[in-house]
Amino acid sequence: MAQSRLEKIGTVYSRVSSLLRGGAMKSEDAPLWLAVYEAFPPKYEPRFDRQLPSKPITPIFYKEDLVRARFHKDQGFIPATNLGRENIKTASQNFLSMYKMIQKEEGLSMDAAYERAMHQYKAEVEARIEFSKTRNESSNNRA
Numbered sequence: 001m002a003q004s005r006l007e008k009i010g011t012v013y014s015r016v017s018s019l020l021r022g023g024a025m026k027s028e029d030a031p032l033w034l035a036v037y038e039a040f041p042p043k044y045e046p047r048f049d050r051q052l053p054s055k056p057i058t059p060i061f062y063k064e065d066l067v068r069a070r071f072h073k074d075q076g077f078i079p080a081t082n083l084g085r086e087n088i089k090t091a092s093q094n095f096l097s098m099y100k101m102i103q104k105e106e107g108l109s110m111d112a113a114y115e116r117a118m119h120q121y122k123a124e125v126e127a128r129i130e131f132s133k134t135r136n137e138s139s140n141n142r143a
Contacts, residue, residue: 008048011045012046068092099117
């Protein structure tokens with residue numbers, strides 16, 4: 001299927017402003033970003049053929065990223081989390097807090113603290129599963 005190459009002609013701003021000037025687009029249909037763009041124009045025009053600055057990209061890694069990556073690799077299943085409820089931590093946040101506490105209190109190496117935290121995390125998950133099973137069984141027996 002043939003596609004248009006119009007993205008190479010001008011910028012999105014120039015095309016939208018041309019549509020407004022020519023009357024092809026009504027002023028009430030103008031996108032919200034247009035007023036912001038006109039009030040705060042970019043330093044350099046955002047064209048497709050603009051040369052990118054040659055800045056070195058610095059890696060952004062935190063110490064716990066290695067632990068989090070290993071946790072996600074080792075766990076076969078990580079339950080979904082409702083992100084709308086801010087007071088509930090995700091599984092990886094729970095694991096990281098266990099890991100940090102164990103490493104701080106016991107002064108273990110990263111690997112030893114990880115193994116101990118993983119053992120504790122799995123025990124807590126199993127306890128939650130058992131609790132939910134017994135709660136479901138007791139509610140089924142009442143009915």
